[in-house]
Amino acid sequence: MKRSIRLLLLGLSLCAAPHAAELPAMSDAEKAAIRAIVQETLREYAAALNDRQAASADAKKILGEIVRDNQAFVRKHKPAHFAHFADAQHPRATVVTCADSRVHTHALDATPDGDLFVVRNIGNQLATAEGSVEYGVHHLHTPLLLIVGHVACGAIKAAAGDYSQESPAIRRELDTLQIPKGEAGLGSVKLNVNNQVRLAMYKFEEQVISGRLTVVGAVYDFNNEMRQGLGKLNIINVNGETNPARIANLEMMRGLDTPAKGAARSH
Ligand SMILES: [Zn+2]
The missing domain is CATH 3.40.1050.10 (Carbonic anhydrase)
Known part of the structure; x- marks a missing residue:
């Protein structure tokens, strides 16, 4: 992914270079190669984003369950339960x-x-x-x-x-x-x-x-x-x-x- 980002940045910097007009004209094959790199990089980026979103959705679901279980614990336990170990163990x-x-x-x-x-x-x-x-x-x-x-x-x-x-x-x-x-x-x-x-x-x-x-x-x-x-x-x-x-x-x-x-x- 890091290599791909570097290539993407290189591709973008080439496209955005102020002196692009001064660069020697690219052959169609070179342009196609750069397009392929950019497309591959975007695909990788989107896939990684999906993985992260899926993992983050799992974590959210699990945290939600933990929060709900804790809420039930709080409801179930009266203050007296905590009183005898509030200051020391x-x-x-x-x-x-x-x-x-x-x-x-x-x-x-x-x-x-x-x-x-x-x-x-x-x-x-x-x-x-x-x-x-x-x-x-x-x-x-x-x-x-x-x-x-x-x-x-x-x-x-x-x-x-x-x-x-x-x-x-x-x-x-x-x-x-x-x-x-x-x-x-x-x-x-x-x-x-x-x-x-x-x-x-x-x-x-x-x-x-x-x-x-x-x-x-x-x-x-x-x-x-x-x-x-x-x-x-x-x-x-x-x-x-x-x-x-x-x-x-x-x-x-x-x-x-x-x-x-x-x-x-x-x-
Ligand atoms: Zn073990």
């Missing part, structure tokens, strides 16, 4: 989750407002959001740091493959996922969650040792790959413990729904 947990649109807090908290300090990025990782996670643990003092990976994670798939053609910014965020090449499935999703738990325990060692922080790793399963039910949040790591039987026996897991035997076998 006291979340129960810091949650690091993948930015994936299929993973949302309502799957793990019926009332997430004011309740979860959520940090999202591709691959649910600490390295690319360290300050945010620190804020949750050090300033908001949440006793739980929950790291949530998920099945069919695009970031894991990308990190397991060749991402050398991605932009530098995306490459930087995939470089920090330490998973084997060619292993894009559930095993790598779990490995990444376990890696993130280990990093968090190293980073917040003092809080973990003193019992002020528990780091939990989980996999949200919307494909039932772990055979525990569609939409299940499967806890696979508690403060570095990854053995399902031992996790089930931990004091903090007593009375909770623990992984079934099938999950232990697939681990």
Whole structure:
């Protein structure tokens, strides 16, 4: 397009040149070539304009839906809903989750407002959001740091493959996922969650040792790959413990729904 614009401008400047009369007469073939360039450029310009208009119409429609959903939210929630977190927040947990649109807090908290300090990025990782996670643990003092990976994670798939053609910014965020090449499935999703738990325990060692922080790793399963039910949040790591039987026996897991035997076998 840029080349075409340059050619168009060249064509226009030739047409509009004050000394056009002094230029050597153009042959019919040369005139036809310039006309073809101008026509091609105008076609490209019109096509690009249509693409932009279509994209802009999509964005307008989506924004309209968001505005209407927010209006419904405003109507549904009385001032009392906002009153208790107007000036400060006291979340129960810091949650690091993948930015994936299929993973949302309502799957793990019926009332997430004011309740979860959520940090999202591709691959649910600490390295690319360290300050945010620190804020949750050090300033908001949440006793739980929950790291949530998920099945069919695009970031894991990308990190397991060749991402050398991605932009530098995306490459930087995939470089920090330490998973084997060619292993894009559930095993790598779990490995990444376990890696993130280990990093968090190293980073917040003092809080973990003193019992002020528990780091939990989980996999949200919307494909039932772990055979525990569609939409299940499967806890696979508690403060570095990854053995399902031992996790089930931990004091903090007593009375909770623990992984079934099938999950232990697939681990
Ligand atoms: Zn993901």
